[in-house]
Amino acid sequence: EDQVTQSPEALRLQEGESSSLNCSYTVSGLRGLFWYRQDPGKGPEFLFTLYSAGEEKEKERLKATLTKKESFLHITAPKPEDSATYLCAVYGNEKLTFGTGTRLTIIP
Amino acid sequence: DSGVTQTPKHLITATGQRVTLRCSPRSGDLSVYWYQQSLDQGLQFLIQYYNGEERAKGNILERFSAQQFPDLHSELNLSSLELGDSALYFCASSPGGGTSGVVDTQYFGPGTRLTVL
Numbered sequence: 001e002d003q004v005t006q007s008p009e010a011l012r013l014q015e016g017e018s019s020s021l022n023c024s025y026t027v028s029g030l031r032g033l034f035w036y037r038q039d040p041g042k043g044p045e046f047l048f049t050l051y052s053a054g055e056e057k058e059k060e061r062l063k064a065t066l067t068k069k070e071s072f073l074h075i076t077a078p079k080p081e082d083s084a085t086y087l088c089a090v091y092g093n094e095k096l097t098f099g100t101g102t103r104l105t106i107i108p
Numbered sequence: 109d110s111g112v113t114q115t116p117k118h119l120i121t122a123t124g125q126r127v128t129l130r131c132s133p134r135s136g137d138l139s140v141y142w143y144q145q146s147l148d149q150g151l152q153f154l155i156q157y158y159n160g161e162e163r164a165k166g167n168i169l170e171r172f173s174a175q176q177f178p179d180l181h182s183e184l185n186l187s188s189l190e191l192g193d194s195a196l197y198f199c200a201s202s203p204g205g206g207t208s209g210v211v212d213t214q215y216f217g218p219g220t221r222l223t224v225l
Contacts, residue, residue, distance in 0.1 A: 031211045032211040034213065034214075036216075041196075041219075041221070042218060042219070043110065043112075043198055043216035043217050043218045043219050044151070044198070044216045045110070045216070046110075046213055046214075046215060046216075049211075049213055051211075087150075087151065089151075091211045094163075094164040095153045095156070095164050095166055096141075096153055096214060097153070098150055098151040098152075098153075099150070100150040101150065
């Protein structure tokens, strides 16, 4: 059974304070790791796909990296509008398995 | 806006009733996925349809069923509803079926909030 664990569950940062979110996974045959952003009551919004260890993707203040056991979402100099829940998911056994997310709050 | 549409936005019903949720995928996408998101369990995969055929099944209850029509829209039917079925239900779509090669990105709709009283 594929498993995804995200940490921390919640994170409060001052505006401009950089940090990283962690996603550790166990999956038989990783075919892709996905990061999504979700605002309260809304659908997940796609951010990144990573396919193999060593791969990195960047978008504005976000950078995602992947190793054989975990992925990190680095957020640099965050702004209040980056406040959201960040979800990690792995595609292994013909389906996406999601973690429970990290709820990120950026304080002005 | 992902291009995936879901109706209705909100649904309030009573225990024992049956409801139908509707999803229209992004233009050109052949796969539709259904997910349930409750407060204590996060996003749970229910079922996938690819070009009208069931492709993969997750933790979908026997009281729930889905189908994908020739125009590629999909419906999720929930019957004999229980209080515990109250949740957000999301539909996602992707261009392919995920059977081989690179895995497609799934794009999510805005969801249907179901409340069972």
